[in-house]
Amino acid sequence: MSDTTHSFNIENAKSQMRKGFLEFPVLLIIGTSPTYAPDILKQLKEANLLVVEGTLYPLLSRMKRADLVSYTWEESKSGPPRKMYTITKEGKDVLAHLEESWRALDTSVNTLIKQYEKGN
Amino acid sequence: MKKVINITLGSVVFAIEQDAYDTLAVYLDSVKERLQAHEDASEIVADIEGALAEKFLAKKRNEKHAVTTADVSIVVEEMGTPDDFAGEEPTVSEEVEATKKQQSTKKRLYRDTDDAVIAGVASGLASYFDVDPVIVRIIFFVSIFFNGLGLFAYIVLWLVVPKAQTTTEKYAMRGEAVTLREITQRVKKNVEKVDTQNLPSAQSAWSGLRPVFVKLFAVLGICVRAVLKIAQVLAGAVLLFGGAVALAGLVSAYSIVLLSEKTLLPLEAQTAVDIMVSSTLGIVAMVASFVMMTIPLLVAILVGASLLMKRNLFTAAKSISLAVVWIVAAVLAVTASTLQLERVFQELGIDEHNSEGYQIHINVTDDYIDFDTQVLPVEDELVPSLPPEAGVAPLPPVEPVACTMDAKECPDGSYVGRSGPNCAFAACPES
Numbered sequence: 146m147s148d149t150t151h152s153f154n155i156e157n158a159k160s161q162m163r164k165g166f167l168e169f170p171v172l173l174i175i176g177t178s179p180t181y182a183p184d185i186l187k188q189l190k191e192a193n194l195l196v197v198e199g200t201l202y203p204l205l206s207r208m209k210r211a212d213l214v215s216y217t218w219e220e221s222k223s224g225p226p227r228k229m230y231t232i233t234k235e236g237k238d239v240l241a242h243l244e245e246s247w248r249a250l251d252t253s254v255n256t257l258i259k260q261y262e263k264g265n
Numbered sequence: 266m267k268k269v270i271n272i273t274l275g276s277v278v279f280a281i282e283q284d285a286y287d288t289l290a291v292y293l294d295s296v297k298e299r300l301q302a303h304e305d306a307s308e309i310v311a312d313i314e315g316a317l318a319e320k321f322l323a324k325k326r327n328e329k330h331a332v333t334t335a336d337v338s339i340v341v342e343e344m345g346t347p348d349d350f351a352g353e354e355p356t357v358s359e360e361v362e363a364t365k366k367q368q369s370t371k372k373r374l375y376r377d378t379d380d381a382v383i384a385g386v387a388s389g390l391a392s393y394f395d396v397d398p399v400i401v402r403i404i405f406f407v408s409i410f411f412n413g414l415g416l417f418a419y420i421v422l423w424l425v426v427p428k429a430q431t432t433t434e435k436y437a438m439r440g441e442a443v444t445l446r447e448i449t450q451r452v453k454k455n456v457e458k459v460d461t462q463n464l465p466s467a468q469s470a471w472s473g474l475r476p477v478f479v480k481l482f483a484v485l486g487i488c489v490r491a492v493l494k495i496a497q498v499l500a501g502a503v504l505l506f507g508g509a510v511a512l513a514g515l516v517s518a519y520s521i522v523l524l525s526e527k528t529l530l531p532l533e534a535q536t537a538v539d540i541m542v543s544s545t546l547g548i549v550a551m552v553a554s555f556v557m558m559t560i561p562l563l564v565a566i567l568v569g570a571s572l573l574m575k576r577n578l579f580t581a582a583k584s585i586s587l588a589v590v591w592i593v594a595a596v597l598a599v600t601a602s603t604l605q606l607e608r609v610f611q612e613l614g615i616d617e618h619n620s621e622g623y624q625i626h627i628n629v630t631d632d633y634i635d636f637d638t639q640v641l642p643v644e645d646e647l648v649p650s651l652p653p654e655a656g657v658a659p660l661p662p663v664e665p666v667a668c669t670m671d672a673k674e675c676p677d678g679s680y681v682g683r684s685g686p687n688c689a690f691a692a693c694p695e696s
Contacts, residue, residue: 182312183319197345199296202312206305224322225275225315 163194167204168213169247170194172232172240175214179231205230213239269331275311275318281332288337289317292346299347317344372440375429376422383475384482386422389429392438424486501572508565515558519551532670540609550601556594560587 167189174180174188182201189195205228208214213236216228232240268283281289296313300306320340321332374393376385387405391398408415429438522538542548564587571578668688672680675693684691 182316198316198343199313199345199347202309202316203300203303205312206303206309210304225277225318227315228312 167194167200168208169240169243171201171204171208172213172236172243175230176232176237176240179229181219181227181229183227185230208236212236274321275315277318277322279318279321279332280330282334285332285334285337288334288341289332292337292341295347313344320344373434373437374426375434375438376426377435377438378428379435383419384423384479385428386419386426389426389438390422392440420482423482424489497572497575501569504565504569505573506569508562508569512559512562512566515555515562519555523551532668540605540612544605544608546601546608547605550598550605553594553598553601557591557598560591560594563587 170189170192171185174185180188182205185205186195186198186201189201195201205214209216212233214230215233216230218226219229221227269280270283270286272279272281272286293310293314297306297310300309303309317340320343321336324330324332324336324340372393375389377388377392378385380388380398382402387401388398391401394401405415405419408418427434429435522534523542540547542551567578668683670682672682673690673693674680677694679694681691681693683689
């Protein structure tokens with residue numbers, strides 16, 4: 146976290162934008178193929194969607210509780226056993242809804258962006 | 266030089282330096298605290314520990330590499346602080362924030378060597394009671410003039426109270442919950458403190474002497490603690506074995522009285538036992554008094570065992586039930602035996618209106634003497650009840666006539682026993 150008020154506000158706004166949104170990319174990743182938590186992290190980081198890794202674990206636990214994902218324990222050669230996450234049927238339903246509303250959001254936000262860029 | 270300790274993290278064993286461990290422990294504690302409102306808090310913490318373990322494994326250069334503070338801070342930065350979690354997490358409520366600020370851990374008494382004039386006793390006490398250390402120091406100084414009480418108390422506390430060494434202990438001393446933010450604040454404070462300590466002070470003479478005293482007392486403290494430990498073991502052993510021996514003695518005394526030949530007992534006791542056993546009240550009195558005497562011995566044995574094993578063997582339930590049983594037994598024993606003793610004394614003839622006497626038959630057969638005691642009602646006409654006006658000196662009233670069992674050998678080789686009322690030996694047979 147930065148110390149100056151100016152950059153702090155931007156960080157805050159960015160994190161506000163990510164709030165409640167992270168489930169969607171996580172479901173997309175797990176929906177593609179069963180994934181280990183560290184690999185989910187890697188993909189999210191590459192896509193610039195996640196700042197701190199600690200956030201993922203409460204999120205995964207919440208999605209597990211909502212039956213959107215399930216996991217199995219996999220032995221690891223070097224280190225602790227890992228959780229392999231897979232998407233459930235309900236997870237797929239939720240994902241379909243999220244995708245739909247994302248497309249709608251994307252269209253309307255893009256329209257607004259275009260309008261803004263034309264104005265300047 | 267750094268102390269290295271072994272920990273398990275996500276079921277993997279790591280060697281970790283002491284200060285790195287402190288930082289990691291504080292980090293995990295604050296993560297736990299942040300997640301406490303979460304239903305799956307322990308599972309999430311386990312996930313995070315597993316992730317940390319994988320990161321440390323990746324940083325391990327060789328078998329003997331111990332995790333350092335630098336490793337911990339890099340890994341923690343990647344993982345994010347609990348406050349950062351809150352930024353990303355939509356579910357963390359304001360309430361958790363509020364409770365987090367109020368929460369404090371249980372206070373413990375330590376010596377605060379960071380803020381010490383001599384050994385940090387006063388400042389430790391001040392932290393414990395939440396007052397200014399100056400006040401405690403003044404109290405100590407003033408009480409020195411009351412027979413050196415303050416000095417004595419200070420020395421004892423110096424020897425007995427441990428020094429707050431690790432970060433966790435320092436927090437326990439202040440009764441603060443440990444969080445990353447507080448740790449950072451403290452580190453900053455310490456830096457400022459080091460700056461002020463570098464200033465030349467008027468205490469230079471004392472600061473030269475202080476380390477000598479500190480060393481001296483550290484050694485003395487070790488000795489005193491060792492002596493206390495030995496004393497604890499000795500006291501434990503004495504209580505345990507003393508209690509056991511006393512219990513065995515009590516049990517055998519009771520069984521001799523009740524089960525074996527009564528000839529081992531003095532005559533009075535024999536009769537008393539006979540009368541006691543002959544009624545329900547008497548049996549109640551005996552059993553209750555047995556229980557009443559057994560329980561303190563059991564307590565002594567338990568205390569002894571606790572001291573030896575350095576672990577409290579008394580549970581609340583055990584203590585309460587022992588106390589209740591003892592009180593009931595004591596009340597029963599006292600009431601029943603008072604009632605019963607009254608009867609025993611009556612039957613023994615203390616009561617003048619209902620006197621009874623003994624007749625002792627002594628049968629001398631071959632080599633041994635057989636005493637046979639019977640309680641016989643004394644015939645009314647045997648009781649001397651002459652009126653004083655008869656001009657004859659009144660005979661002494663019949664007193665208890667339980668006499669000891671010794672016998673006198675007569676010149677002719679026979680034996681005579683004692684008999685009442687004065688328990689004199691009977692006259693020897695005329696030869």
